[in-house]
Amino acid sequence: MELITPRLHLREFSVDDLPAFREMDGRLEMHTYEREVPAEAESVKVLDGFIKHQLDVPRTCYELAVTLRPRGNARGIIKLSRQWEAIREWEVGWAVHPELWGHGYAREAAWHIINWAFQELKVHRIVAFCHADNAASVRVMEKLEMHQDGRLRETRWLGGKWCDEYVFSILENEWRVKTQELDPPG
Numbered sequence: 384m385e386l387i388t389p390r391l392h393l394r395e396f397s398v399d400d401l402p403a404f405r406e407m408d409g410r411l412e413m414h415t416y417e418r419e420v421p422a423e424a425e426s427v428k429v430l431d432g433f434i435k436h437q438l439d440v441p442r443t444c445y446e447l448a449v450t451l452r453p454r455g456n457a458r459g460i461i462k463l464s465r466q467w468e469a470i471r472e473w474e475v476g477w478a479v480h481p482e483l484w485g486h487g488y489a490r491e492a493a494w495h496i497i498n499w500a501f502q503e504l505k506v507h508r509i510v511a512f513c514h515a516d517n518a519a520s521v522r523v524m525e526k527l528e529m530h531q532d533g534r535l536r537e538t539r540w541l542g543g544k545w546c547d548e549y550v551f552s553i554l555e556n557e558w559r560v561k562t563q564e565l566d567p568p569g
């Protein structure tokens with residue numbers, strides 16, 4: 384699966400991405416609100432998992448490399464995974480290399496994969512979760528015009544303490560209206 388957006392190429396990961404993937408994955412800023420910085424062997428395992436998911440039938444998890452057009456190294460990850468089959472609910476997640484923060488790349492990648500999910504996978508509802516202190520991620524959800532469904536209390540254990548997280552969502556009918564009103568980002 385691949386998507387071309389105005390500034391980005393979202394494509395499948397391959398083993399050749401390991402150096403660029405590890406360079407990103409080994410950075411503290413990539414994990415501040417999620418977990419400890421992974422050891423190199425763990426990054427190898429994560430990338431291997433991404434590649435294995437490409438063979439799943441039916442496919443229920445897409446982890447795509449975010450690259451700058453026309454072609455380039457992986458500079459981010461956009462993830463789309465099935466949460467709850469019965470209600471056609473999928474989850475979207477994102478990470479961008481810290482050197483590229485603030486250029487709207489997370490929003491652009493997310494906008495296009497959400498649009499693809501509604502059009503091609505016929506999903507009903509897309510959700511996104513983030514640590515309650517992750518202001519940049521909250522802002523991405525707001526810029527996608529997702530609805531804040533709630534604040535989940537103490538659902539994460541991080542840095543030796545319990546942390547809250549937000550859950551945001553967008554529904555297929557809401558997306559249809561928004562895509563008629565708004566220009567895609569890029």
Ligand SMILES: CC(C)(COP(=O)(O)OP(=O)(O)OC[C@H]1O[C@@H](n2cnc3c(N)ncnc32)[C@H](O)[C@@H]1OP(=O)(O)O)[C@@H](O)C(=O)NCCC(=O)NCCS
Nearest residue numbers: 413477478479484485486487488489490513518519520522
């Ligand atoms: C969250 C993340 C993907 C955002 O990537 P990005 O490409 O910088 O995102 P965008 O440029 O599309 O939007 C970021 C928005 O957050 C805002 N922002 C950034 N840091 C902020 C902060 N500390 N407080 C408030 N807003 C902040 C930016 O100003 C921007 O909003 P704007 O366009 O209105 O100015 C990036 O910070 C990241 O990879 N973080 C580490 C991984 C992670 O936490 N992923 C999310 C897991 S839920």
